[in-house]
Amino acid sequence: MKKRVAIFISGGGSNMVRLVEDMADPDHPATPVLVLANDADAGGLAKAADMGVPTAVVDHRPFKGDRRSFEDAIQSELDKVQPDLLCLAGFMRVLTEGFVAPWDGRMLNIHPSLLPKYKGLHTHARALEAGDHEHGCTVHLVTPALDDGPILGQARVPVQPGDTADTLAARVLEQEHRLYPAVLRRFAAGETAPLYL
Numbered sequence: 001m002k003k004r005v006a007i008f009i010s011g012g013g014s015n016m017v018r019l020v021e022d023m024a025d026p027d028h029p030a031t032p033v034l035v036l037a038n039d040a041d042a043g044g045l046a047k048a049a050d051m052g053v054p055t056a057v058v059d060h061r062p063f064k065g066d067r068r069s070f071e072d073a074i075q076s077e078l079d080k081v082q083p084d085l086l087c088l089a090g091f092m093r094v095l096t097e098g099f100v101a102p103w104d105g106r107m108l109n110i111h112p113s114l115l116p117k118y119k120g121l122h123t124h125a126r127a128l129e130a131g132d133h134e135h136g137c138t139v140h141l142v143t144p145a146l147d148d149g150p151i152l153g154q155a156r157v158p159v160q161p162g163d164t165a166d167t168l169a170a171r172v173l174e175q176e177h178r179l180y181p182a183v184l185r186r187f188a189a190g191e192t193a194p195l196y197l
Protein backbone atom coordinates (compact mmCIF):
# COMPACT_ATOMS: atom_id res chain seq x y z
CA MET A 1 0.00 0.00 0.00
CA LYS A 2 1.28 3.46 -0.87
CA LYS A 3 1.77 5.99 1.90
CA ARG A 4 -0.94 8.66 1.78
CA VAL A 5 0.50 12.17 1.85
CA ALA A 6 -1.19 15.47 2.73
CA ILE A 7 0.76 18.59 1.71
CA PHE A 8 0.35 21.95 3.47
CA ILE A 9 0.98 25.18 1.53
CA SER A 10 0.49 28.90 2.03
CA GLY A 11 1.35 30.35 -1.39
CA GLY A 12 2.55 29.29 -4.81
CA GLY A 13 3.37 25.77 -3.72
CA SER A 14 6.36 25.21 -6.00
CA ASN A 15 7.67 22.49 -3.67
CA MET A 16 4.22 20.89 -3.52
CA VAL A 17 4.12 20.74 -7.33
CA ARG A 18 7.44 18.88 -7.45
CA LEU A 19 6.30 16.44 -4.77
CA VAL A 20 3.04 15.71 -6.61
CA GLU A 21 4.83 15.40 -9.96
CA ASP A 22 7.30 12.91 -8.47
CA MET A 23 4.49 10.86 -6.90
CA ALA A 24 2.93 10.48 -10.36
CA ASP A 25 5.55 7.75 -10.88
CA PRO A 26 3.69 4.45 -10.38
CA ASP A 27 6.76 3.08 -8.58
CA HIS A 28 6.71 5.88 -6.00
CA PRO A 29 5.92 4.54 -2.50
CA ALA A 30 3.55 7.46 -1.75
CA THR A 31 0.52 9.17 -3.24
CA PRO A 32 -0.91 12.68 -2.63
CA VAL A 33 -4.36 12.66 -1.02
CA LEU A 34 -4.76 16.36 -0.11
CA VAL A 35 -3.24 19.79 -0.61
CA LEU A 36 -4.31 22.06 2.24
CA ALA A 37 -3.78 25.83 2.33
CA ASN A 38 -4.34 28.39 5.08
CA ASP A 39 -5.29 30.97 2.44
CA ALA A 40 -7.99 30.59 -0.23
CA ASP A 41 -5.83 32.76 -2.55
CA ALA A 42 -2.84 30.41 -2.38
CA GLY A 43 -1.71 29.95 -5.96
CA GLY A 44 -0.80 26.34 -5.30
CA LEU A 45 -4.46 25.35 -4.86
CA ALA A 46 -5.22 25.71 -8.57
CA LYS A 47 -2.02 23.86 -9.47
CA ALA A 48 -2.99 20.98 -7.19
CA ALA A 49 -6.50 20.84 -8.65
CA ASP A 50 -5.02 20.85 -12.18
CA MET A 51 -2.95 17.83 -11.16
CA GLY A 52 -6.05 16.06 -9.83
CA VAL A 53 -5.20 16.35 -6.14
CA PRO A 54 -8.09 17.15 -3.75
CA THR A 55 -7.68 20.49 -1.99
CA ALA A 56 -8.94 22.15 1.18
CA VAL A 57 -8.65 25.61 2.69
CA VAL A 58 -8.55 26.34 6.40
CA ASP A 59 -8.09 30.10 6.66
CA HIS A 60 -6.30 30.94 9.89
CA ARG A 61 -7.63 34.48 10.08
CA PRO A 62 -11.17 33.78 11.41
CA PHE A 63 -9.54 31.97 14.34
CA LYS A 64 -7.76 35.20 15.38
CA GLY A 65 -4.86 33.58 17.20
CA ASP A 66 -6.90 30.70 18.61
CA ARG A 67 -4.33 28.26 17.32
CA ARG A 68 -5.96 25.22 18.86
CA SER A 69 -9.26 25.77 17.05
CA PHE A 70 -7.44 26.49 13.80
CA GLU A 71 -5.54 23.23 14.17
CA ASP A 72 -8.70 21.32 15.08
CA ALA A 73 -10.19 22.54 11.79
CA ILE A 74 -7.09 21.31 9.96
CA GLN A 75 -7.27 17.94 11.70
CA SER A 76 -10.90 17.52 10.70
CA GLU A 77 -9.88 17.99 7.04
CA LEU A 78 -7.14 15.41 7.54
CA ASP A 79 -9.59 12.98 9.16
CA LYS A 80 -11.51 12.94 5.86
CA VAL A 81 -8.52 11.70 3.86
CA GLN A 82 -6.59 9.72 6.49
CA PRO A 83 -3.03 10.64 5.49
CA ASP A 84 -0.06 8.65 6.75
CA LEU A 85 2.41 11.51 6.27
CA LEU A 86 2.24 15.31 6.30
CA CYS A 87 4.57 17.45 4.17
CA LEU A 88 4.81 21.15 5.02
CA ALA A 89 5.87 22.92 1.82
CA GLY A 90 6.04 26.68 2.06
CA PHE A 91 3.52 26.53 4.90
CA MET A 92 3.90 29.75 6.86
CA ARG A 93 1.95 29.01 10.07
CA VAL A 94 3.60 27.75 13.25
CA LEU A 95 1.91 24.58 14.51
CA THR A 96 1.58 24.00 18.25
CA GLU A 97 2.83 20.97 20.15
CA GLY A 98 -0.80 19.86 20.47
CA PHE A 99 -1.03 19.41 16.72
CA VAL A 100 2.52 18.22 16.09
CA ALA A 101 2.81 15.58 18.83
CA PRO A 102 0.40 13.00 17.29
CA TRP A 103 2.28 13.40 13.97
CA ASP A 104 5.69 12.89 15.56
CA GLY A 105 7.89 11.05 13.09
CA ARG A 106 5.33 11.45 10.29
CA MET A 107 5.53 15.17 9.46
CA LEU A 108 8.21 16.63 7.20
CA ASN A 109 9.17 20.23 6.44
CA ILE A 110 11.54 21.96 4.08
CA HIS A 111 13.44 24.94 5.41
CA PRO A 112 15.61 27.24 3.29
CA SER A 113 18.83 27.02 5.29
CA LEU A 114 21.47 24.52 6.32
CA LEU A 115 19.93 23.76 9.71
CA PRO A 116 20.73 24.20 12.50
CA LYS A 117 21.85 27.52 11.03
CA TYR A 118 19.22 30.21 10.49
CA LYS A 119 16.05 28.80 11.99
CA GLY A 120 13.06 31.05 11.37
CA LEU A 121 12.63 33.66 8.67
CA HIS A 122 14.79 35.71 6.27
CA THR A 123 17.38 32.96 6.04
CA HIS A 124 18.97 34.13 2.78
CA ALA A 125 19.49 37.71 4.00
CA ARG A 126 20.95 36.38 7.25
CA ALA A 127 23.40 34.14 5.40
CA LEU A 128 24.50 37.09 3.24
CA GLU A 129 24.85 39.37 6.28
CA ALA A 130 27.00 36.72 7.95
CA GLY A 131 29.24 36.56 4.89
CA ASP A 132 28.61 32.84 4.40
CA HIS A 133 30.16 31.29 1.30
CA GLU A 134 27.64 28.46 1.33
CA HIS A 135 23.91 28.23 1.94
CA GLY A 136 21.18 25.69 1.17
CA CYS A 137 18.07 23.87 2.32
CA THR A 138 17.08 21.16 4.75
CA VAL A 139 14.27 18.64 4.95
CA HIS A 140 13.60 17.65 8.56
CA LEU A 141 11.07 15.92 10.73
CA VAL A 142 8.81 18.43 12.46
CA THR A 143 8.96 18.67 16.24
CA PRO A 144 7.29 21.26 18.49
CA ALA A 145 10.47 23.37 18.46
CA LEU A 146 10.61 25.54 15.30
CA ASP A 147 12.86 24.23 12.52
CA ASP A 148 14.53 21.85 14.94
CA GLY A 149 13.73 18.20 14.20
CA PRO A 150 15.97 15.37 12.95
CA ILE A 151 17.51 16.14 9.57
CA LEU A 152 16.39 13.92 6.67
CA GLY A 153 18.31 15.70 3.91
CA GLN A 154 20.29 18.76 2.89
CA ALA A 155 21.40 20.39 -0.35
CA ARG A 156 24.07 23.09 -0.58
CA VAL A 157 24.56 26.04 -2.93
CA PRO A 158 27.49 28.44 -3.24
CA VAL A 159 26.95 32.07 -2.32
CA GLN A 160 28.17 34.06 -5.31
CA PRO A 161 29.61 37.59 -5.41
CA GLY A 162 26.84 40.11 -5.91
CA ASP A 163 24.16 37.76 -4.61
CA THR A 164 21.05 39.38 -3.20
CA ALA A 165 18.58 37.61 -0.94
CA ASP A 166 16.43 37.06 -4.02
CA THR A 167 19.16 35.60 -6.24
CA LEU A 168 20.31 33.35 -3.42
CA ALA A 169 16.73 32.30 -2.63
CA ALA A 170 16.18 31.34 -6.26
CA ARG A 171 19.33 29.20 -6.28
CA VAL A 172 18.25 27.52 -3.02
CA LEU A 173 14.73 26.94 -4.31
CA GLU A 174 16.12 25.01 -7.29
CA GLN A 175 17.78 22.66 -4.81
CA GLU A 176 14.63 22.42 -2.68
CA HIS A 177 12.86 21.11 -5.76
CA ARG A 178 15.46 18.35 -6.06
CA LEU A 179 15.84 17.57 -2.37
CA TYR A 180 12.27 17.35 -1.12
CA PRO A 181 11.04 14.78 -3.70
CA ALA A 182 14.16 12.67 -3.18
CA VAL A 183 13.76 12.70 0.60
CA LEU A 184 10.01 11.95 0.48
CA ARG A 185 10.62 8.95 -1.81
CA ARG A 186 13.15 7.54 0.63
CA PHE A 187 11.17 8.36 3.75
CA ALA A 188 7.97 6.81 2.37
CA ALA A 189 9.99 3.67 1.64
CA GLY A 190 11.17 3.57 5.25
CA GLU A 191 14.64 5.04 4.69
CA THR A 192 15.47 7.65 7.35
CA ALA A 193 19.25 7.99 6.89
CA PRO A 194 19.93 11.61 5.89
CA LEU A 195 20.43 12.35 2.18
CA TYR A 196 23.07 14.93 1.26
CA LEU A 197 22.83 16.22 -2.32
Ligand code: GRF
Pocket residue numbers: 009010011012013014015016089090091110111112169173176
Ligand atom coordinates in the same frame (compact mmCIF):
# COMPACT_ATOMS: atom_id res chain seq x y z
C1 GRF B 1 10.37 28.85 -0.22
O1 GRF B 1 11.25 29.92 0.02
C2 GRF B 1 10.78 27.69 0.63
O2 GRF B 1 12.13 27.80 0.98
C3 GRF B 1 9.97 27.78 1.86
O3 GRF B 1 8.78 28.47 1.50
C4 GRF B 1 9.03 29.25 0.32
C5 GRF B 1 7.94 29.05 -0.69
O4 GRF B 1 7.95 27.69 -1.06
N1 GRF B 1 9.71 26.44 2.33
P1 GRF B 1 6.89 27.16 -2.16
O5 GRF B 1 7.32 27.75 -3.47
O6 GRF B 1 5.52 27.67 -1.73
O7 GRF B 1 7.02 25.67 -2.12
